Amino acid sequence: MDPQAAKLIGAGIAMCGMIGAGIGVGNIFGNFLAGALRNPSAAGSQIGNLFVGAALAEALGILAFVMGILIWIS
């Protein structure tokens, strides 16, 4: 296989790590919404925790994204 093509395919495969980040962030927001609808009065105070959780889950996907970019431009 052409090395250039293999590099681009590899960069694309490295992006698969973002799937996990998508599932994780979706899970957090979905569960937050489910909880917030059950007890709306407590929801406002948990917005900070919500975004920190989303950021922590997203960071692991970002690792894969950066890896993919590094493979692409190297």
Add this chain to the structure above:
Amino acid sequence: MADPLHQFKVQPLPGLDFGEVTLPVVGTVHLAFTNSHLAMTIAFLAVVAFLAVFTSNAKVVPGRFQVVGETLFGMIDGLTDSIIGHDGRKYFPFVFTIFLFILGMNLLGMFLSFTATSQLAVTATFGVITFALVVIVGIVKNGPGMLKLFWPSGAPLVMRPIVGLIEFFSFLLRPITLTLRLFGNMMGGHIALKVFAGFVATAIVGAAGWFGLLIFPLSMGMTIGLTALEFLVAFLQAFVFAVLTCIYLNDVVNLGHGH
């Protein structure tokens, strides 16, 4: 199509490239005033000017800009107070500085052609400064007792060394995740923006033929939507950086108190 990575290139501003310069301690370096340098300077001046203007003639009934300043101040103050607790006030200046500087650079990146926080060197500096502060505060406050941070008292005795080792490595990973989260979010967002803006340009110059009539409204709408999203991300990433700084500081400030 235009290269979406071109915007991240650090280049000397015309007329401000000083070439190879020999410095006393560092040795020979390539000295230049780059666009990255310019973006950070503008962000710094904007933050200082904004705060100086809104505090210089503070009124009891605040005006528009004073409300913005007071809201930001109150938000970070509430953050350090609720997360770190009693000692939070001491760390407020650091968290507020880093929050405002990152927010300034993120937001200016939406207006200028260059985002300073999409440079790994810039975000790594913030990550390392925060990590170093956490380690120094931990050692000064707890001495050797800081090692308790890695000793999980809730786990079964057999598991403790293994969990402690994992805790230790996840502690070492903190500056890397802090760095990459900010860097990846800003870079990814701006790449996506430029890719869709490139589609618009492709459609307008007619490179896509009659498909352009279909491509143009779709990608133009996407660009507008992504721009709005990027403003949210710019604020959110600065906020998340501040919250995580508070959480990491809380770990070492209130070690063993079960805050």
